Amino acid sequence: MRIGELAKLGKVTPRTIRYYESLGLIPPGEREGAGQHRYPEQTVERLQKIDQLKALGLSLDDISKVIHLYFEDPTGKRAKKKVLEMLRGHLAETDVQMALRIQFRSELVVHIQRFEGWLDSHVR
Amino acid sequence: MRIGELAKLGKVTPRTIRYYESLGLIPPGEREGAGQHRYPEQTVERLQKIDQLKALGLSLDDISKVIHLYFEDPTGKRAKKKVLEMLRGHLAETDVQMALRIQFRSELVVHIQRFEGWLDSHVR
DNA sequence: CTCAAAAATGACGTTGACGTAAACATTATG
DNA sequence: CATAATGTTTACGTCAACGTCATTTTTGAG
Secondary structure: OOOOHHHHHOOOOOHHHHHHHHOOOOOOOOOOOOOEEEEEHHHHHHHHHHHHHHHHHOOOHHHOHHHHHHHHOOOOOOHHHHHHHHHHHHHHHHHHHHHHHHHHHHHHHHHHHHHHHHHHHOOO | OHHHHHHHHHHOOHHHHHHHHHHHOOOOOOOOOOOOOOOOOOOHHHHHHHHHHHHHOHHHHHOOHHHHHHHOOOOOHHHHHHHHHHHHHHHHHHHHHHHHHHHHHHHHHHHHHHHHHHHHHHHH
């Protein structure tokens, strides 16, 4: 199929497909000479898998490191192991970010109280 | 004073000063013809105030909306009122972001457990 | 074979706060 | 007055994931 149909079936835009192709997320569509690209149907599944992984919070860069495993090992076991590692990494990262946000929030509250206090005592 | 000295006293780089000038955070240094810029000493205080506001979590865009108040109204009351409004806005935004992060985190945990479960039951 | 739809290619825009480099101008110093 | 030090201007790079033109080429239908 050509890029337009692939885009519809995969629910993305042609621009996205070309972008993914440039990142190596999907194999480059074959073509005769300098004509148009032709994609096998499997590419649709690939786009769907990419979308699923994005929904897990993985970046395209993360995805590029595991997507091939899904299509080499049909059980998907190796892929899932690797994704699991990544998710655990994101969990740790999320916890760090939350801690920072909590700290930032309490600092914000302190600042706010300081401003409120100053304004109160200077309203006359 | 020239840009180099201002940079030292304000603990920023000349690049930063020019950038702030382009954003209107500090008034354009006067100059005779096409010569070098000359900045009044007050500009140092302005840089310090900008730094303080940045420490409160305000963006340069936020700062551009209040910095002038500090140098029009010497009591700084109007400035502080406006900054207080902004801080309250940031607090609300922070709470939203934290709620999102908490939700994201719990979804992450669910995903992780799902992967762990799948791997457990397929390791034989 | 013609014409319109679809595809390809290239490049700029988005967001924030500057860093860094290059080429040229001005100022200060000995 | 020669030269070093400093300043000015312009512009690209950083980071993610594409959107949005604009121009040229290929393809499928009639």
